[in-house]
Amino acid sequence: MxxxxxxxxxxxxxxxxxxxxxxxxxxxxxxxxxxxxxxxxxxxxxxxxxxxxxxxxxxxxxxxxxxxxxxxxRAYRNLQELETYAENTYSSLLYLLLECLGVKDVHADHAASHIGKAHGIVTCLRATPYHSSRRKVYLPVDICILHSASQEDIIRGSREQNIRDVVYDIASQAHVHLQHARSFSRNIPAAATPAFLQTVVLEDYLQRVRKADFDIFHPSLQKRNPLLPIQLYLRSWKKTY
Known part of the structure; x- marks a missing residue:
């Protein structure tokens, strides 16, 4: 579904x-x-x-x-609107996964909220090249205005500094949510870990965006990381996220 x-x-x-x-x-x-x-x-x-x-x-x-x-x-009016969307979709799915794992814990719920928001933000960034190829832009309008980045700039795949600044601001917020989620890790039951392993994928994308100097259209971001399965296995084995 x-x-x-x-x-x-x-x-x-x-x-x-x-x-x-x-x-x-x-x-x-x-x-x-x-x-x-x-x-x-x-x-x-x-x-x-x-x-x-x-x-x-x-x-x-x-x-x-x-x-x-x-x-x-339509594009999200601001970052808060994107976060609300992420909370109501990705975080809600995590709450359901926690229920399936038999986890009822307030710290796990807080972590799920932040991970869901990070997931929604990263998904918006990752999908931008695809959406721009269809002449659609969903990046938060307020941040685009702040850096004088027009929708047309994004649609034509501009790699100028103002577009990178937009991506930096949005990616930074996703990183903040991941950090908040991990701040609860010592208080979360080990049984909740499988629901949170997606943080490995989110962190991988954010690191690759940073290495690409926040050029969201960089070819390296369209490739899969062959080491991800190993990283996921290690986190699963250590019961960390």
Whole structure:
């Protein structure tokens, strides 16, 4: 369901169609929690997971509602708006993962909130070259204005200093969230670690952006890091994130 929701925005040509699909899932969630799941494979599996792990309906509905608002297909007005989107989607998914892992801990919830925000910010940055190729820009408007970076500059793949300054400000905020998340690590149950291993991928991207001098269109950022599986294994083995 998560993967499908992410693709709706790019796969529909009209907002109305996207809204209809989102409404289907809103209705499906309500039916799942009445033990009347639609006769559809994903809905049935979600019903089983919700019953087994006592998943909170609020988190599922919050993800759908936020994705629905995102169908407006416009740039985020400011960094706070991007963080709100990330909290309501990526962080909500982490809360659900913690429930599936049987973790109920306030420190884990705080870490999940910050990791989700970092994930949303990094995803916005990583997707910028793809979006710009389709003449779309979602980077926070206030930061672009601050550095006199126009949407047209980003669409044509400008690698000038003002674009790098925009990327620096946004990437720095993601880094701050990762640091906050890790400040709770000593107080978080080891069982929560699998839900937080995505920090390895986020940190890897932020480091590569820094090495590229915050040139978001640098070719090196379009390549995968072959060492990531090893890094993930080591963090998993050490039960750290």
């Amino acid at each position: 998560w993967s499908w929701h992410r693709q709706v925005k790019d796969s529909v040509s009209q907002k109305t169609i996207g809204l209809m699909r989102m409404q289907f899932w809103k209705t499906a969630i309500e039916e799942i929690y009445r033990d009347e799941p639609p006769n559809q494979p994903v809905s049935i599996e979600l019903w089983r997971a919700a019953k087994k792990h006592q998943m909170t309906k609020r988190w599922l509905l919050r993800i759908i509602t936020e994705r629905e608002k995102d169908l407006d297909d």
